[in-house]
Amino acid sequence: MCWMKTSLVAVAVMTCVQQVDAQTVTRYEFDVPRGPRDEVVREIARIGGSIVSLSHPDAPGLSEATGRIKGNFTLAEALEKALAGSEWYVAAAGNDQVRIARTGENSSDIIVTAFRGKLRKEDSSLLTRSDTPLKQTPGTVVSVSQAVLASQNVTSLEEALRNLPGISFTPGPPFLLSSRAGVTNGTSFTNGLRNASRAGPSPVVDAAAIEVLKGPSSVLSGTAVAGGLLNIVPKLATGVSPDEISIGGGTYGYVRGSADVGGAISEEDRLYWRFVGLSEFARQKNQGGDEPSTKSGTFLLGYRNDGWKIDSITQYYNTRSPFSRRYVNDTSQDRIIDVDDYFSRDTYYQNESIAQQLQLERNLVAGNNFELRMRARGRYQRANESFTNINCLFGCIGDVPVLVTAYRGKSDQYSGSADFYAKLVTGRLEQQLIVAFDYAGAKGTNFDVSDFGFGLPAPSPLAIPTASTPGVLLSQSRRRDYGVVVQDQINWGRFHALLSLRQTWFHERLTNDDPLLVPVETNVSKLLPTGGVVFDATKWASIYYSYQKGITPPQQFARQANGDLLPPAITTGHEVGAKFELFNSRMSITANYFRSTTSNQPLPNPANPLIFIPVEGRQVDGFELAQVGRITPTLFLQSGFVYTRPKTEVSRIGQPKYVANAWLLKTVGLGDKRSLDLGFGANYQSKAGILFDDFITGARSYPRVAVDYLRFDAAIGITSGPLKLNLTVDNIFDRLNLYNPSVADSLARAPGRDVRLVLTLALPGAR
Template sequence: MMTGLIMPTMANAQSANASSSNTPVQLPAVTVSGQGETALTPVTGYVANQQATGTKTDTPLIETPQSISVIPSDQIRDQNAQTLNQVVRYTAGVTAETRGAVATRYDQLKIRGFDAVTYLNGLKLQSLYYAAPQIDPFLLERVEVLKGPSSVLYGQSPAGGLINQVSKRPTATAQNEVGIEYGTNNHVRGTADFSGPIDAEGKFLYRFSAVGLSEDGQMKMTENERIAIAPSFTWRPDANTSLTLLGFYQHDPKGNSYGGIPPQGTVLYNPLGKIPVDFYDGDPNFETFDRRQTSLGYAFDKRLSDVWSVRLNGRWLHAKVAYDSVYANGLARDNRTLFRGVATSREAMNSYTFDNQLEGRFSTGPVQHTLLAGFDYQRLDGHYAAGFGAAPSLDVFAPTYGMAITRPATNRTDVDGNQAGVYLQDQLRLGGFVLTLAGRRDWAETTSTTARGSTRQYDQAFTGRAGLTYVFENGIAPYVSYAEAFVPQTGTDFSGKPFEPEKGTQYEVGVKYQPAGLNSLFTAALFDLTRSNLKTADPIHPGFSVQTGEVRSRGIELEARVGVTKQLDLIGAYTYLDVEYTKDNTGLQGKQPPAVPRHQASGWAMYRMAEGMSLEGLSVGGGLRFTGSTLNTANTFKVPSVTLVDAAVSYDLGALSDKLKGAEVSLNAKNLLDKEYVASCYYGDWCAYGYERTVTAGLRYRW
């Protein structure tokens, strides 16, 4: 989400002469969509009307010619989502938690069958090897999921889509909150959020959010620990100017594990029995995951006139990781001896991300324009010293830990990367038609240096997007769009020619519907998405690659968000995916990528008792999540489908007594029926168990 977006302004209806007279002047009527909501306004309930991720302008969702899902803070809180994977569990087109309960330290998920990339406040969260940033959801105001190629506005970006996390920001009115919760696996979590004006005029605003976490991981002898703070400050010297500073610090001293389990004894039959759901393939005496993240960002907004506005956004982020891991590497023929590998790395990086925009809202005859011109720049410099080796094997049915493990030798790599891009977008409105046209040119360069020397990769690409929407007066808005993506690839072919960037192209048709008088948004999308220029084996020169690989994703997404009444919110989603390798020289052609289900469906309902009812103050929620069967990499076996149940109950203690006003107790259960399942076999012989039942009970006080 780009920061500080300014709603369309009404041109002056008064001339200079009229302003100086006492003659009443009748202003033209103005229709504001979303009941005054903007792309940065906190959403009440589950239904957002505005977005900025898909256009970088404050645009109604119904006018955006691409599929976008917005998960507001009310939903995040009601479902007690504590990872990004949990936040997007009920979102169409997204396959969450493909690594199950293992990889909580990373936000690994898929959009439309392909790996997603994460952003914070519209700026990419750059990563280096194991130093991948992660933001605690408590620090977020909302999450926006943009599905499909997005390079025209964001530069190098995967074809599947991106997830933009939007930080909590200072508020004009005071709001304060503290909370504590306990749960299964020795879960303890504390939260605090303070916000409001500093001065009487409201020119200076502040916010301070914090979260602390300690819990055992699902795998025995593993732990999660976190402390995170996010201070922010806003200065508004006048109605047309705003500067917000956004700070962030997060320390994760421990991060569960990052291993896997073999399919034999989990998905496949093992004559010796079933591998326990809490089996740990690592070693507690060797496991290390210590990540520190620090960032400072700014968002400057200035309305220059009734037509033109400028936005300047930037962020510096530093990440440092110490990483040691022992991981599963295949099961021996005796069906019990687990081969294992060892990995180690010490790394640090600094990333700098800037996005500067000029926006104009004007008319040329009957056509209204929202013109956006931008220049963005990303830089990453850092290093990692990684090494890999073999670790002692482990008996999966009688594991012995604490064995001597030799840390492998490491080799240092220094990375220096730059990307610059210029883009231009115009949203043209004529009657009910909204035509969106955009183009961009990118230049990307990366230099990697080791003891053996340096390698340089240089790429440039042009990407575009075109979309047409027609908004009927009854709230129905069909659309059609085309979008492109590119991702640079390292290496050279047999002749020494550097590989060209991977390309992504998508054709999408859909319809969005917002019926009058009902706080709701219904969406349906049909898409055809292709990734090309993929590296695959060179059939003539063994050991080398050529860029003839291709994979295609076709599908349907249906999503409904309905605020039936002030008391009842509903979410429903369904996804059908047909993903297939269409060109490949390694035997994958015609096969389906691993961990991608053909069918997904989910539904969630939250009901709050109305005032005056006998159970006033009580809120009850529940949901179902269905994930269809998936395949392993070789497509030789299936991972069974699974249906999971979630539940939530909360009670406002203020309904009992005015002295308890602001206090609320809550109870959340995820996988309520404690279904044991394998989330996926995501690569080779590596599979992952899904989450067992987790229950948390909390107390929150707001004033």
């Protein structure tokens, strides 16, 4: 059927990482009584987490009666049943759209879109490379939606990750995300494409969701992901945006303004635009340096027509993050010591990034039993990073050396992927086959300068170098990370299986202007398998097992006695668990047991600390419990608990033994488009391990941090028509907390109590 002759179109706009639309794979329990077709469609959309707007409510056939819709279906399947016996039918499903069509000359639209403020993500493609319901994903993916972040007045990645169980964040550079005793070392992804390492953590106002795949995944990322894969799901221009602006303020001179607006460039051609911007500034960081700030702007274009889905994302941001007040862990007395004599309010790091991302999908064949889709994505990012810092070498106790460093780095990151996705249905057997190629290349330049000081007070920060001059070390790097993936995802009744093989290649070359140092080259080639199986025990419960491998290239400074680099570190993960969809699929619960081992971990030779030996490094196991969703239609809860048991001393570094989090949000209707939102949450980390080197005796130990991490947060939001006023208080009791540390003489304090008040105005015409 020619698109120009379509007279009814239903567009289900759901944000997702890539590939198949969530609304076409997620199943819901429907029980819709007989009634007029337009009312039945509205009720189906409501159950599927969507709303309907009719541009022509008097379109022929919408008032006709249709039968009862009862059963467990996807949104597209339920709509097909509602349209049975009429001239309407579902013309295509997938590609972020469900299209209902009827031959004719006059055009009218039904737009079916996710509820504004959707509080949970029900699917992911991080493990399977195609959007799969979390209940059928053989692994653990935890996520937080933009709606939850808005309820907390959150704009930074650091604060966003507090919602994810078992995830510890340490600010940079580089920022570290740790999980299951593995560390990302600044590696992150946007819609499955690698971000520049020098770009730092990006603001999250233009993110629809933040998600992390637990374990050493390699299907999507290739190298350098050991404990968890961090992916930012961007907002898209789909013709339906919140159209809102906000202003706010808070403690320590904090002010902010933001906007999220969009619309149609051409509704007939289904070409849309959207802009998301943020500007925020504070006089000082709570328990840190001066003048933290963020400026960001993202312009989006989206095209949805004739089987095409094209998205363009242009993003710019500039963040200035002062360092926090520092502490030292006194292992002899099991306490922490404030070393504010060495703290400088002028120490900070700054990241600037401009990125362009383009992604497209094209339905080549669309049928009931066979689908074929071509998908391609590309990303270019130019990033600059600079910082100045003061570190104590021997614990900042007494008359000790102080190392002052300054650094500037810039990089260009190219990332891309292309694949063919085929779905084949034969009776009860459904196979989703993917052949994919991805590439990530980067080149970077660093300028470093350092100096030593002794005693009190701490020396002033050094000027950040801008070029290679005497005393400034220039180093350059080139990196290529690419691979080929062959995958089969099988659905057969209650059984779901994932079989994936990735051949990954990695090459890196480092050079510098020090004549005593020779260029360093690293080459890695490895075949990495991933597999898993899920069994649907009931409509609301499933059990699963997964096997994953990840690879981390050798560290350039870690040399063996003969001068060679160590072999790459291989992390192997096993996971077994159960998943539940409760309260008519309003709530998801995941419980699992995991085990992770890493080979070829570099360990300094006790006889010569400058020489490293490969050992069986991090070995951990433990269990996790994660929950997200609505207990009742007005009571939302996102929470989790993770217990990690290190099997080796090195596994204790940066790994809390107990991690728990919760965010409870209650909505109270006040009538006449007014409501009250009450939020309360907490975060807890206990027995985090650190590395301690005694420079006098040469002994190395792995004590735990002397204080646990504990904070409580609260929020109250009042909505009246288009206005919402949201007040948040973070760390209510102003408790001393520390970021998840790695070494005993560099413990950074997490923010104390912060109060923020944000007023949001929904503009006329917002849908």
